[in-house]
Amino acid sequence: MTKQTMSGPWHSPAKLNLFLYITGQRANGYHDLQTLFQFIDCCDQLYFTVTNDNNISLDSQLDFPAEDNLIVKAARLLQQHCAIQQGAAIKLDKHLPMGGGIGGGSSNAATALLVLNHLWQCNLSEQELASLGLQLGADVPIFIHGHSAFAEGVGEQVQAVEIDEPWYLVLHPEVHVSTQSVFGHPELPRNTPKRTWQQLLVENWQNDCQEIVAKVYPEVAQALGWLLEYAPSRMTGTGSCVFAAFDTEREALSVLNKRPKNISGFVCKACNQSPLHRQLANEKTLINTAGF
Numbered sequence: 498m499t500k501q502t503m504s505g506p507w508h509s510p511a512k513l514n515l516f517l518y519i520t521g522q523r524a525n526g527y528h529d530l531q532t533l534f535q536f537i538d539c540c541d542q543l544y545f546t547v548t549n550d551n552n553i554s555l556d557s558q559l560d561f562p563a564e565d566n567l568i569v570k571a572a573r574l575l576q577q578h579c580a581i582q583q584g585a586a587i588k589l590d591k592h593l594p595m596g597g598g599i600g601g602g603s604s605n606a607a608t609a610l611l612v613l614n615h616l617w618q619c620n621l622s623e624q625e626l627a628s629l630g631l632q633l634g635a636d637v638p639i640f641i642h643g644h645s646a647f648a649e650g651v652g653e654q655v656q657a658v659e660i661d662e663p664w665y666l667v668l669h670p671e672v673h674v675s676t677q678s679v680f681g682h683p684e685l686p687r688n689t690p691k692r693t694w695q696q697l698l699v700e701n702w703q704n705d706c707q708e709i710v711a712k713v714y715p716e717v718a719q720a721l722g723w724l725l726e727y728a729p730s731r732m733t734g735t736g737s738c739v740f741a742a743f744d745t746e747r748e749a750l751s752v753l754n755k756r757p758k759n760i761s762g763f764v765c766k767a768c769n770q771s772p773l774h775r776q777l778a779n780e781k782t783l784i785n786t787a788g789f
């Protein structure tokens with residue numbers, strides 16, 4: 498049997514929701530949103546070895562079964578959709594906090610779809626991968642498209658945008674917030690009027706989930722209250738992470754270093770292009786060059 502080589506590390510970046518408005522609820526319970534996504538350069542890393550059997554395996558440090566991991570679900574979905582005979586041994590190096598609203602699980606699923614599409618030579622378009630990804634989670638398509646975007650619907654209607662790329666200080670209160678429980682909360686505002694991108698661009702950005710989450714989780718209220726002393730701050734997604742923008746890395750780090758001992762956090766750079774897509778673009782350039 499030929500020895501298979503490992504491909505990686507492949508980046509799986511986090512996102513922030515710079516604003517998040519809930520504009521309605523659908524018959525199936527899902528909520529219509531207007532949200533602005535931006536990637537940050539804080540990433541998990543994934544490694545892939547293509548195998549000759551059709552087995553999908555995952556080596557991770559996570560304490561729940563591989564079968565429940567979105568990476569395995571994504572790999573199986575692509576394998577079945579394209580009738581691929583090969584399999585993959587996948588390794589995950591987890592760095593992103595989970596249940597923090599920075600989209601780690603969705604990002605891991607998107608990285609698996611994009612990289613395996615490349616390694617298994619499935620040749621699916623970005624749009625086809627985004628449709629597959631939507632079956633795994635509302636946030637997956639944005640990680641497939643890989644550019645800062647204004648998103649509507651449940652996150653599947655995306656418009657790429659160019660926005661400032663500041664440094665962010667992200668605080669992670671040590672609580673895991675369930676997205677499902679936030680969207681199920683009876684007091685969640687669900688009827689924010691829809692606005693155009695041009696209208697939203699010039700407003701003070703907010704997150705409709707923030708008030709409820711801060712009420713239910715005092716740790717989130719504490720982190721937000723502390724950060725607000727230094728800069729305008731908001732929650733991302735359904736929490737628990739909160740963030741503020743700074744012009745320089747130095748300013749962001751100096752605030753991070755003053756944080757209360759019970760709150761963890763990190764400083765990162767915003768990027769309008771996903772770090773994974775930068776890698777994939779380089780890979781394609783190398784393949785093209787090798788072909789000349």
Ligand SMILES: C[C@](O)(CO)[C@H](O)COP(=O)(O)OP(=O)(O)OC[C@H]1O[C@@H](n2ccc(N)nc2=O)[C@H](O)[C@@H]1O
Pocket residue numbers: 514517526527528529530532598603633634635636637650651652676677680734735
């Ligand atoms: C809050 C955001 O992170 C903003 O980017 C996303 O909308 C959530 O995306 P996600 O984590 O991929 O969410 P999913 O795994 O699809 O959904 C988790 C649960 O949240 C609820 N949910 C999610 C997204 C949405 N637009 N409306 C909802 O009501 C549903 O009850 C769903 O069962």
Ligand SMILES: Nc1ncnc2c1ncn2[C@@H]1O[C@H](COP(=O)(O)OP(=O)(O)OP(=O)(O)O)[C@@H](O)[C@H]1O
Pocket residue numbers: 561565566567568594595596597598599600601602603605606636674676734735736737
């Ligand atoms: N590869 C994965 N990485 C992280 N979580 C995963 C993964 N696969 C499945 N999950 C499940 O998804 C849950 C939410 O994890 P995730 O890190 O995506 O939260 P999040 O950042 O709040 O996501 P979102 O902003 O999309 O709601 C985890 O608690 C875990 O049970």
